[in-house]
Amino acid sequence: MKILTLTNEVKKELLDKLIKRSPNNYSQYEKNVDLIINEVKEKKDEALFDFTLKFDKANINTTNILVTNEEIDEAYEQVDNRIVDVIRKAKINIEKYHSKQKQNSWFTSEDGKLLGQKVTPLNRVGVYVPGGKAVYPSSVLMNVLPAKVAGVNEIIMCTPPMENAKAYAQTIVAANEAGVDKIYKVGGAQAIAAMAFGAESVPKVDKIVGPGNIYVALAKKAVFGYVGIDSIAGPSEILVLADETANPRYIAADLLSQAEHDELASAILVTTDLDLAKQVKIEIDNFIKVLSRKDIIEKSLENYGYIIVAENINDAIDVCNEIASEHLEIITKNPYETMTKIKNAGAIFLGEYSSEPLGDYFAGPNHVLPTNGTARFFSPLGVDDFIKKSSIISYSKEALEKVYKDIIYFAESEKLTAHANSIKVRFENEKGE
Numbered sequence: 001m002k003i004l005t006l007t008n009e010v011k012k013e014l015l016d017k018l019i020k021r022s023p024n025n026y027s028q029y030e031k032n033v034d035l036i037i038n039e040v041k042e043k044k045d046e047a048l049f050d051f052t053l054k055f056d057k058a059n060i061n062t063t064n065i066l067v068t069n070e071e072i073d074e075a076y077e078q079v080d081n082r083i084v085d086v087i088r089k090a091k092i093n094i095e096k097y098h099s100k101q102k103q104n105s106w107f108t109s110e111d112g113k114l115l116g117q118k119v120t121p122l123n124r125v126g127v128y129v130p131g132g133k134a135v136y137p138s139s140v141l142m143n144v145l146p147a148k149v150a151g152v153n154e155i156i157m158c159t160p161p162m163e164n165a166k167a168y169a170q171t172i173v174a175a176n177e178a179g180v181d182k183i184y185k186v187g188g189a190q191a192i193a194a195m196a197f198g199a200e201s202v203p204k205v206d207k208i209v210g211p212g213n214i215y216v217a218l219a220k221k222a223v224f225g226y227v228g229i230d231s232i233a234g235p236s237e238i239l240v241l242a243d244e245t246a247n248p249r250y251i252a253a254d255l256l257s258q259a260e261h262d263e264l265a266s267a268i269l270v271t272t273d274l275d276l277a278k279q280v281k282i283e284i285d286n287f288i289k290v291l292s293r294k295d296i297i298e299k300s301l302e303n304y305g306y307i308i309v310a311e312n313i314n315d316a317i318d319v320c321n322e323i324a325s326e327h328l329e330i331i332t333k334n335p336y337e338t339m340t341k342i343k344n345a346g347a348i349f350l351g352e353y354s355s356e357p358l359g360d361y362f363a364g365p366n367h368v369l370p371t372n373g374t375a376r377f378f379s380p381l382g383v384d385d386f387i388k389k390s391s392i393i394s395y396s397k398e399a400l401e402k403v404y405k406d407i408i409y410f411a412e413s414e415k416l417t418a419h420a421n422s423i424k425v426r427f428e429n430e431k432g433e
Helices: 008-019 027-043 045-056 069-078 081-099 137-150 169-178 188-197 214-223 248-259 274-288 294-304 313-323 335-339 356-361 397-401 404-413 417-424
Strands: 002-005 106-110 113-121 124-128 154-158 182-184 207-209 237-242 266-271 305-309 327-331 347-350 387-395
Touching: 002 274, 008 294, 008 305, 008 313, 027 045, 027 188, 027 214, 045 188, 069 169, 081 137, 081 169, 124 137, 124 188, 137 154, 137 169, 154 188, 169 182, 188 207, 188 214, 237 248, 237 313, 248 266, 248 274, 248 294, 248 327, 248 356, 266 274, 266 294, 266 313, 274 294, 274 305, 294 305, 327 335, 327 356, 335 347, 347 356, 387 397, 404 417
Parallel strands: 002 305, 124 154, 124 207, 154 182, 237 266, 237 327, 266 305, 327 347
Antiparallel strands: 106 113, 113 387
C-alpha cells in the first residue's frame, strides 16, 4: 500500500479515483442492460428462461423456477448445522436492532383540526441475492429481516441458479429462516426486470433491494421510478481512522477484510502517526502471503489502497468526512469523542474490538450501506425503506373558516384561480362573496 502525506492534491486524487468506481460511471454496460430489460418486458417468462440458459447455463422453466418445499428440506441437509445455528443467532440480533426503528402512525387534534401521519408497510418487496463467485446468506438476513419487521405483506427473492437448476443451499436456508415467501431461481438484470414489470412466473413488486454485479446495479437504476430501489451500490470500502494508540496488526487485518471482496474494493487508513503507518504496511504484506484471495487483495490494494498520514486529528477527521466511507472504524485514544465529529459514514465501528466483520454478520445493524461517498446523503438499509407514509388532514368547517381567506390569497398570488375557487365555493353562498 502507498503511504502518502495528506495534502490537498493527495485528497483530490483519492476522491477522484474513488468516485470512478461508482456504477454511474459504467455507461458502456447500459445498452446491454436495457436490451435485457426490454426483452423481459415484452416476452416475460420466455426471455427469463432464455437469459438464464445463456448466462447461468441452467435450464429453468415454469415447473422448476420456484424453489419447492422439497428443495428447502434438501438444502437443510446440505448445510452444516453450525451454520444454521449461527444464522439463527444473527437473525435474533438483526431483528432486535431493527425493531427499534419501527415507526407508528400518529395524529394530533385541536380546534377542529386533525393532522397526522399514517404509516403503511409496502405490500410486496423483491430481494435480489447474488450467486456465482460467492454466496452471501448474511445479505439475505440483512435485506429480508427489516422488511419483516416493517410488516411487508409478501417478500419474494430472486437468486441465480447453478447449472443443475438448483439454488445455493445456504441461500435457501437463510431465506427460509428469515421468512421469505417465495424463492425464484433467476438472476442478473433479467431478474430485476421481472420483479419490476412482472412475468408469468415472477410477480411485480413495489420495491427491489439487494446487492449484485454491475448488470444488476444498472438494471436497478434503469427500473427506478417504476418500482422503488434501495440504492445503486458500488464496490465495498473500508476507512480506518487511527492514532498512535492503535494496534497495527488489527488495522491491517481489518483493511484486508474488505480488500478481499473484489478488485474494485477500497481500503484506506488515515492516521496521525507515521510509525503506525509503516507498521501497518508491514503487517499487510505479511498477511497477504497466507490469505486465500491473495490475487484479488493485491489488485484492490494496488488501485484503491491508501495509507494517508495527516498532520493532526482534525485534518484526519476532515478527510474522513469528505471520503464518506461505507465502513468507518475509529481506533483512537477516545473513539467515542472522535465519533461525535464524524458527519459522513455508513456504519461507524468504535474501538479495536469492533472490527468491520462484526457488523457484516452478527451485531445487528444493517450491512447494506451507502457507498462511493453517498453516505453524505444516504443511510443504511432499515425499516424505513419498507414503509410509506401518508399525510392525514381533516378540518372542520369552523377550522377552515378561520383561515380560508389566507388560502385564497396565497393561491391567487400564484395565479392558480382554480385552487382559490376550491376553497371559495365552500363559503361564497353564506358570505355573499
